[in-house]
Amino acid sequence: MLPWRVARRHRSNRREVALIGSGHIGAARLASLLGDVRSGRGPAYRELAAAVRVLVDDGRLPSGTRLPAERALAAELSLSRVTVTHAYGELRENGWADARQGSGTWVRLPDGPLRADGAWVPGPVRGGVIDLTHAAPPAPQLMAELVRRAMDRLDAELAGHGYGPDGLLALRERVADRFAARGLPTDPDQIVVTGGALHAIGTALGELAGPGDRVLVEHPTYPAVLDVIDDAGARPVPVALDRDPVQTALPRAARQTAARVAYLMADFQNPTGALLDDDARARLVERLARLDVVAIVDETFVDLDLRDGPPDGPRPVAAHAPRGGDVVTVGGVSKIAWGGLRLGWIRAAREPAARMRRRLARAQISPPVLEQLIGIEVLDALEDLRAERIGPLRAQRGRLVAEIAAEFPDWRVEVPDGGLMLWCDLGTEMSTALCAVAPRHGLSLAPGPRFGPGRSFEDRLRLPFTHPEPVLAEAVRRLRRAVDDVGAGPVSEARAELVV
Known part of the structure; x- marks a missing residue:
């Protein structure tokens, strides 16, 4: 046989x-x-x-x-x-x-705790190891109360059959209202409920791109998106943004490659933390629209604005779209609330939103009710969650920057206005070697090349500031030992260059 x-x-x-x-x-x-x-x-x-x-x-x-x-x-x-x-x-x-x-x-993976092989997701970490691979903060204290409030709402839902492929209207209304408050009028029918932002990205890509199609991605970019594009049989086209601004580089790449879809993060991009202003957003979508390119805009970090004062960020990218249907926006609650709450959404024009809703209904019938009820409470308490999140994140960002400046003054660190991580220029190609030795020093690190195709970013390291300050300080001490282990050379007396 x-x-x-x-x-x-x-x-x-x-x-x-x-x-x-x-x-x-x-x-x-x-x-x-x-x-x-x-x-x-x-x-x-x-x-x-x-x-x-x-x-x-x-x-x-x-x-x-x-x-x-x-x-x-x-x-x-x-x-x-x-x-x-x-x-x-x-x-x-x-x-x-x-x-x-x-x-x-x-x-093979060595024997030990089960992991999702080949997936860019946090997994079990050995006791005593500090995980600097993923930017996954713990839940704010308020989350426990929000879950209890959602349970109170559940009684009213239990009288029905529980199936709702459109998602709960109350949740879609709140997501739509959130877009409207940021300058993008939105109808609840334009909202598609998904199982997290990555699920939203995969659903949008499945609707917009097929096998062999080219998808523009920023370079560097979010690693899981490269996997999603690959699983769809599409071809990621990395667009380096270190010389040309995004509003110029992406349209030029679209014209040269005949790409019809672009994936980007305009709000505290992962991993660089870059934030596009309104003028850049308007020029970008206008140029992409002329080329018939649909932009999938990932707003995962939009609520993590760490600048002083009340949040007053640019309008959503879709607010600048000349025809309305040229931008699909995805988002979720994993960063502002909790990664264990797998709830996200897609905002699109009515017709493509309806098609994506049908696509999801065929795959999962309907999204889970309890998660949606929790999502309603999260969106109702969004400003309270921000108040609990932002202060500690600012302090943790400052502590990590200071510790890096003290231990690695040759590294170049751009201090982001928001998000959850630093994108460090190590000054030498050592990222993979560093990640290889890190476990024996009690660290888990993500190599720079994971954020782009091939061997790019061997001189870069992404470091999240999602741990408490004392843990971050200890992490940098362990990182110092790991760097010494790979023989990166003596520490310079120069101060680290901090670009604020």
């Missing part, structure tokens, strides 16, 4: 992996993900093994993927076959790979 076999091929400029039974990655593609593994900070085989571990740990190399033949990978990396053989042996010895005669070597 022949074993059950499934063959699929994902093609993108982010990765090309042929899945036949367990997956396989070609030598050229793996080499492009690994980059230069000969930094001289240690034996080459250990550096190669560490780089592969990082790829497995952050999901770019899914567990079960068969590694290339040793001779082929050695040729691509300009290493000896003996070096690759030792690296594969190191991976097997430490539980990161298995091998069988005649079947080759394939990577």
Whole structure:
């Protein structure tokens, strides 16, 4: 009897992996993900093994993927076959790979707490380890009271059957009112309720893009979006924004690539924290509309404005859309409230909103009622939640910036006006090596290349300031030891450059 076999091929400029039974990655593609593994900070085989571990740990190399033949990978990396053989042996010895005669070597996650393999989501963290991989703050104290209030509302819902593919009208009204208060008149029929902002992004992409379509993304960007685009069979087109402003770079890339969808974050972008002003938003959507490009705008961090004074941010990007239907806005409550509350929404023109609502109804019938009731309470108490969140986040941001300035004065840190993280320029390409050694110093880190295709951002590190101040101080001390471990060189006497 022949074993059950499934063959699929994902093609993108982010990765090309042929899945036949367990997956396989070609030598050229793996080499492009690994980059230069000969930094001289240690034996080459250990550096190669560490780089592969990082790829497995952050999901770019899914567990079960068969590694290339040793001779082929050695040729691509300009290493000896003996070096690759030792690296594969190191991976097997430490539980990161298995091998069988005649079947080759394939990577695996080591034994331990279950994790969502290949997904950009927080998972279990070993006791004593400080997680700086994900920007996931704990729930504010007010959340417990909001859940109790939602439970009081539940009695009225239990008399019915509980199915409602449109979502609760009271929730859609509150989301619509929130957009209207920010300068974008919205009808509840334009709101689609989803299971979180990422679910909203996936639903919108499923409606707007298909296999082979190009999707513009900021470079760097939110890692999970690259996965969602890849799962849809679409092709992410990274658009670097370090030289040209977004309102120029994205339209030019759309014209050059014939892309019809663009994903962006205008409010405290992840990971850079950048905030687009009203003028830039207006020029961006006007130019994209002329090219028939629909923008999916992610407002996940819109309520985390850390500037002094009352929040008075720019109007939503969709408020500047010349035809109204050129922008799809997604949002949720995971950052202002709690990540465990999987509730989000899509705001779109009525016709595409209706299509996306039908798409969701076929997949899940209706969103969960209790989560929506909690969402109603969250939106009713939004300003109280902000008051509880913003003060500590400002203090934590300041503490992390100060600790980095003291320990790493050569690093360049742009202090964001909002959001939950710092995007650090390390001044040298060490991000993957740093993430490889971090666990033995009690840290979990996300490598810079996870925020873009290929080997970009090897000189960058994203550090969230979602922990209490003493924990952040300890985290930087551990980070100091990890940097010393990879041999990054002596600490300069110069002060860190802080761009406020």
